[in-house]
Amino acid sequence: xNWRRTLLIIALLTPGLGVIVIMIGSVFYVxxxxxxxFYNLVGEESFSLEHxxxxxxxxxxxxxxxxxxxxxxxxxxxxxxxAYPIAIWLRRPxxxxxxISALLKAxxxxxxxxxxxxxxxxxxxxxxxxxxMMWIGVTDAPIRLQNDRGAWGVVFLQLWKNMPFALLLLTGxxxxxxxxxxxxxxxxxxxxxxxxxxxxxxxxxQAMQAALIIIFIGAAGDFAFQVTAGPTNVQSMAQYMVFLKxxxxxxxxxxxxxxxxxxxxxxxxxxxxxxxxxxxxxxNRW
Amino acid sequence: MVEIAAxxxxxxxxxxxxxxxxxxxxxxxxxxxxxxxxxxxxVPFTMAVLWSLVDPKTGWEYPDLLPPSLTILRWVEVWTTxxxxxxIANSYMLAPTVAVTTLILASPTxxxxxxxxxxxxxxAQVLTLLPLVVPGFVLAIFFSSLIFSLGIYSRFLSILMxxxxxxxxxxIRIMTVxxxxxxxxxxxxxxxxxxxxxxxxRAAYMPALLPGILxxxxxxxxxxxxxxxxxxxxxxxxxxxxxxxxxxxxxxxFIRPNAAVVSLILVVPNVLLMLGLERLLKSANPAQAxxxx
Numbered sequence: 001x002n003w004r005r006t007l008l009i010i011a012l013l014t015p016g017l018g019v020i021v022i023m024i025g026s027v028f029y030v031x032x033x034x035x036x037x038f039y040n041l042v043g044e045e046s047f048s049l050e051h052x053x054x055x056x057x058x059x060x061x062x063x064x065x066x067x068x069x070x071x072x073x074x075x076x077x078x079x080x081x082x083a084y085p086i087a088i089w090l091r092r093p094x095x096x097x098x099x100i101s102a103l104l105k106a107x108x109x110x111x112x113x114x115x116x117x118x119x120x121x122x123x124x125x126x127x128x129x130x131x132x133m134m135w136i137g138v139t140d141a142p143i144r145l146q147n148d149r150g151a152w153g154v155v156f157l158q159l160w161k162n163m164p165f166a167l168l169l170l171t172g173x174x175x176x177x178x179x180x181x182x183x184x185x186x187x188x189x190x191x192x193x194x195x196x197x198x199x200x201x202x203x204x205x206q207a208m209q210a211a212l213i214i215i216f217i218g219a220a221g222d223f224a225f226q227v228t229a230g231p232t233n234v235q236s237m238a239q240y241m242v243f244l245k246x247x248x249x250x251x252x253x254x255x256x257x258x259x260x261x262x263x264x265x266x267x268x269x270x271x272x273x274x275x276x277x278x279x280x281x282x283x284n285r286w
Numbered sequence: 287m288v289e290i291a292a293x294x295x296x297x298x299x300x301x302x303x304x305x306x307x308x309x310x311x312x313x314x315x316x317x318x319x320x321x322x323x324x325x326x327x328x329v330p331f332t333m334a335v336l337w338s339l340v341d342p343k344t345g346w347e348y349p350d351l352l353p354p355s356l357t358i359l360r361w362v363e364v365w366t367t368x369x370x371x372x373x374i375a376n377s378y379m380l381a382p383t384v385a386v387t388t389l390i391l392a393s394p395t396x397x398x399x400x401x402x403x404x405x406x407x408x409x410a411q412v413l414t415l416l417p418l419v420v421p422g423f424v425l426a427i428f429f430s431s432l433i434f435s436l437g438i439y440s441r442f443l444s445i446l447m448x449x450x451x452x453x454x455x456x457x458i459r460i461m462t463v464x465x466x467x468x469x470x471x472x473x474x475x476x477x478x479x480x481x482x483x484x485x486x487x488r489a490a491y492m493p494a495l496l497p498g499i500l501x502x503x504x505x506x507x508x509x510x511x512x513x514x515x516x517x518x519x520x521x522x523x524x525x526x527x528x529x530x531x532x533x534x535x536x537x538x539x540f541i542r543p544n545a546a547v548v549s550l551i552l553v554v555p556n557v558l559l560m561l562g563l564e565r566l567l568k569s570a571n572p573a574q575a576x577x578x579x
Contacts (some may be wrong), residue, residue: 019391019454020454021413030431039431041435094309107327113529117549122329126346128353153576224514228536241427242423245459251431252372254427262424
């Protein structure tokens with residue numbers, strides 16, 4: 001009876017979980033093998049560290065790595081920081097809170113490319129931002145804001161797109177904290193910041209970590225925002241990878257960048273998850 | 287944004303105020319927030335609509351705050367002279383196929399997660415999230431490498447496969463919740479009354495599953511229409527979808543009015559679907575709670 005049940009479970013899991021594991025596993029395998037000189041579309045196949053060496057030695061790669069790590073960190077921490085106060089505000093329903101929360105979450109359903117386009121219009125020469133700056137007298141003529149070197153445009157777009165996602169996760173977590181717990185803390189004399197640090201943050205740490213990790217991975221692998229609104233003097237990891245593949249079909253080097261991007265996503269999200277927990281712990285010892 | 291965030295913390299954690307004061311503060315905050323939301327949603331979308339209606343003869347340039355004249359010429363032009371109709375046909379043929387295939391693939395796994403206990407179930411559930419943690423372009427590029435080496439040359443089939451894997455986590459998650467809501471007493475009652483498996487399914491399973499099925503279909507459909515990385519890398523240059531057309535107007539040659547038309551074609555149907563989805567989920571709940579259907 002038992003083995004029949006096991007077989008049934010395996011049969012049920014195969015079309016869903018099985019397909020996921022096989023497909024993602026193969027993609028990962030192909031990327032790693034290609035980075036070491038196998039699975040070539042043209043030419044000889046042999047083990048080689050040459051591709052790694054070439055990519056790791058290039059300045060473009062180290063700039064792209066630093067840039068993507070920076071954008072991803074700012075996007076993850078920024079989105080969560082902005083979303084927390086709003087989630088706390090919307091914890092208990094009041095008139096209009098549903099409308100507010102729906103409007104705030106709207107950017108979740110706007111595709112990245114469309115978001116970029118909307119943003120480019122707003123910051124155009126005759127866009128509302130330039131017009132406003134001229135109206136208040138900050139500047140006499142419109143300023144070029146597109147593809148700014150400091151990547152403020154990309155950071156803004158990341159926050160615009162990801163804050164709603166953090167809000168979605170945090171609202172659920174914050175709403176599940178019971179009033180009794182917060183009232184008890186208040187009666188014991190905890191101020192608003194202490195209540196956040198000692199009760200709300202520890203009880204919602206899992207949602208916070210999930211938001212940090214998913215936003216970090218998404219922003220580290222960003223292509224659409226960077227290509228349309230990002231600085232032109234630096235490439236993101238995904239952009240650099242596509243560039244290598246498209247220019248002379250340097251698939252092996254693209255694979256090195258792809259594997260490095262996965263390592264960045266993994267390490268970055270682990271660091272954020274561990275740090276957020278550690279910070280909470282040290283905070284509670286005060 | 288930063289301002290709102292700061293003010294909101296203040297209200298959210300202000301304890302000793304009487305309820306009326308809090309109500310007033312909430313109202314003030316709402317006015318502030320609505321203004322900000324107008325700026326960050328209404329203004330950008332209005333500008334997109336205006337850009338799609340700009341008259342090519344007069345243009346819309348600095349220092350005009352609004353375009354001098356409006357026309358639907360751009361819409362006609364984009365429709366008749368670009369690959370947009372083909373891209374729309376491709377996207378709207380691909381998305382429903384992806385939605386149905388994903389649902390079929392996800393259901394057995396979801397059923398298993400909801401109705402069976404087995405060692406390693408938690409780990410298996412975490413594993414289903416794999417497609418969400420691999421960066422989209424890494425997946426797209428090495429998936430395309432994989433299908434070349436497998437000798438699969440149909441772009442439609444390739445994108446279909448990749449989209450199904452990419453969106454399986456959503457369908458599995460939604461359907462697991464739905465299968466978990468099927469009531470065992472209804473199943474038992476139907477069986478005791480001598481119902482055949484199909485009748486049991488219709489009486490006990492279907493009412494609980496229906497909202498989940500529709501939600502999964504709609505969410506996967508929207509995701510597939512909007513997906514860019516795989517459609518661009520695997521499909522280019524022969525198989526165009528709406529996002530890849532939009533990218534062509536935003537990337538190498540930036541044609542603002544055309545991009546505006548394509549953006550609206552991409553976003554508006556999906557927003558309407560999303561609203562439909564919300565209504566659907568709300569209306570489905572009472573019947574389910576009462577166990578009727």
